Amino acid sequence: MEAHEAQSKSFQVVIQDLGEQEGHTFSVDDPELREIIKAGIDRAAGKGYGKGRSRFRDLVFTRQFTTFDRQNPRGAQSPFHGFFTLFWLAMALLLVKIAALNWKNQGSVFGRAEILHLMIDRDLFVLLATDGAMCLSTSLGFLLQKSIANGYLTWDGWGWIIQSVWQVLFTATVIWFSFYREWPWTHTVFIVLHVFVLLMKQHSYGFTNGYLSRVFRRKKLLQEKLGQLESLEPTKSSSPLLSRTSASGADLRRVDTPRHRRRSMGPKFSTDFSSEGSEIALMANAIEAGSPLDASQIQAFTRVIETEMTILNEELRGTSTSPQKAYPHNLTLSDFVDWACLPTLVYEVEYPRQPDINWYYVAEKSAATLGVIWIMIIVSQAYIYPAVMEAVRQRDVLGVPLETRWREFPWLVSDMLFPLLLEQLLAWYVIWECLLNVLAEVTRFADRSFYGEWWNSTSWDQYARDWNRPVHHFLLRHVYHSSISALRLSRLQATFVTFLLSAVVHELLMFCLFKKVRGYLFAMQLAQLPLAALSRTRLLKGRDTLGNVIFWLGLFIGPSVLTALYLVV
Known part of the structure; x- marks a missing residue:
């Protein structure tokens, strides 16, 4: 006990x-x-x-850990832990085999290392300087929110317009610069993915604090009305404005009941009492107009306004454990820098934190990050780079007709099946298991549910939810939910809008890599919608093994078919 x-x-x-x-x-x-x-x-x-x-x-x-993290008790006690060991043992043996072949054929265990040279020989410092400038430029969102909090701008006026225009210019400028410098694909992948991450972080920070600024303005307006009430002298006659509402003075005394509170209170973000249809707006208008109020009405009005202000204070406090961290006290430079480093894309006033930093763990995960990236480079160099360069040579150098290249298409797909699947798994592991855990440990961020058990997915919508939870959470709040609340879309329509935006962003990445628009990835992304619907039909519903087989076939074949399409056509 x-x-x-x-x-x-x-x-x-x-x-x-x-x-x-x-x-x-x-x-x-x-x-x-x-x-x-x-x-x-x-x-x-x-x-x-x-x-x-x-x-x-x-x-x-x-507070929770990722599935494969050694700090996770469930992961350490998993009955499949031996397969995890086997996987990395197989990776070590594969590297030994590649090194031996390189020594045999080229006299060096590293081979020609063309991919490594692409990464470090050209514009490396320009790339790093560009990335640093990108990170610094995101502070514009912080300055904008400070201006709004200080009353120079309003979010529902110019605030959200400036934020939206800036996000478009920010993304377009970085992508244009990558084209201007003619960066190789290694640089392009890094800078474009990072610009998307920073874009989502800016959007969440701006629109969450923008919403809170409207709540704060409503609270200040109600404070003014409360001050006016305190200075009023009660009269013997009642305000005629109350006849237009069902709330009598006696009703308002029962405002603490949930049913009446929902009827009396207006939207937490509304700052226009003239167009608001709630009873509290009617009270505010009556106070502003100087309508005669008797003692019971003044008492009831005071109680209602104080109740709403309590609700607004809780809204401004959000997830913070202290009122001193509530909006607008969260708008500090240190809070913004902390937010920029956190491994999440959804802004909150405060997050659960670990008590301290385990620097040994940071070193371990950092070494794992560099090690896995090195494995990816070696595997790409040995198995993917030769097939890709041969396809490019036939298309751009030799001018082989499309009909002939199509005959080579199946062989190109088969050559890249296994290495691309391996690269997918390694890329996912290095980002969601290694890199994000490093950031989480350094920032003491306690919620490390960066992914779910996506390998057990029986449908594509389950995979979309589990394989990349930071992005899923961003889309859920700022696209799906916002589409329903702001645009009045149905849930089905909001789902389509969310997948459509995701498909556009993925195709934009392909455009930056291959310098052409083909729409293959765009189509594959949208194809997840009918596939998700198919998983709920009698054909697949309840057949988890069949659904998982279909999922893995798509993940196995899809990337190689997609890459071959962009290379051949």
Whole structure:
């Protein structure tokens, strides 16, 4: 019993309703308690709000580890741990074999190392300087939010326009510069992927704080109305404006009941009482017009406004554990720099943190990052680079007709099947297991659910949710939920918009790499929608093994077919 009480004292639970614009989040330190709270909120949502468009449960920030991390007790005790060991042993033997062949054929264990030379021989320092300039330029979003918080701009005026225009210019400028410098594909992949990451970070920071700025403005307006109420002298006659609402003075005294509170309060972000249809807007207009109010009305109005201000204060506090960190106190340079380094793409006022940094762990994961990148370079050099360069030589140097190149297409696909699958797995591992864990440890970021068990996926929508959770969370909040709340789209329409945006971004990356628009990846991305729908039909529903086989066939064949298409056509 004493141990249980000691553990309970360490629980930290933060629940946040971001309103109609951005959704609802909560965080809790304990995984079991997290599931209990989530289930309770979902049940309450089903009973209290029905099919409302503004109620979403999209994010949970809690302390947890990635599946393959040695700190994860589940990973260390997994019955498949031996296969994990076997995989890396096979990688070591593969590298030995490649080194031996390089020594036999070329007299060097490194071979010709064309890919390594592409990475370091040309414009390496220009690339690093460009990346540094990109990171520094994101501070414009911080300056914009400070201007809004200080009253020089408003988010619903010029604020969101400036933010949106800047995001377009920021992305277009970096992509243009990569074309201007004629960077090799190694540089292009790095800079374009990083610009997309910084774009999403800027968007989440700007639009979350922009929403909070509107909440803050509403709170200030209500503070003014409260001050005006305190200076009013009660009269014997009632305000005629109250006749247009069902809320009498007696009703307003019962504002603490949930049903009446929802009817009295307006949107948390609204700052225009003249167009707002809530009862609190009617009160604000009555106060502004100087309407006669009796003592009971003044008392009821005061109670309603104070209740709403309490709700707004909780909204501004968000996930922070202290009011001193609530908006606008979160708009500091140190907070912005911290946010820029965190391995997440969804901005919150505060996240669960680890108590300290394990620098041995940082060194271990950093070494793993460099080691896996080195393996990827060697595998690409040995198995992918020769096939790619031969396809480019036939197309651009020898001018082989398309009909002839098509006859080589199946052989090109078969040559790249296994190495591209291996490169996919290694690229995923180095980013989501190694690099993000390094950032998480350095920043003491406790929520390390960067991916789910995507290898067990039985449908493509499950894969989309699990293989890259930071991007999935961003799309969920800032595309899917925002499409429903701001554009009034249905859930099906919002799903299509989310996949469409993802498809456009993926095709843009292919355009930057191959310098041409073909739409192959765009089509494959959108094809996930009918495939996801197919997984819910009688043909596949409940047949998990068949669904997983189809998933792995697509992941196995798709990249090599896609790469061959861009090289041949």
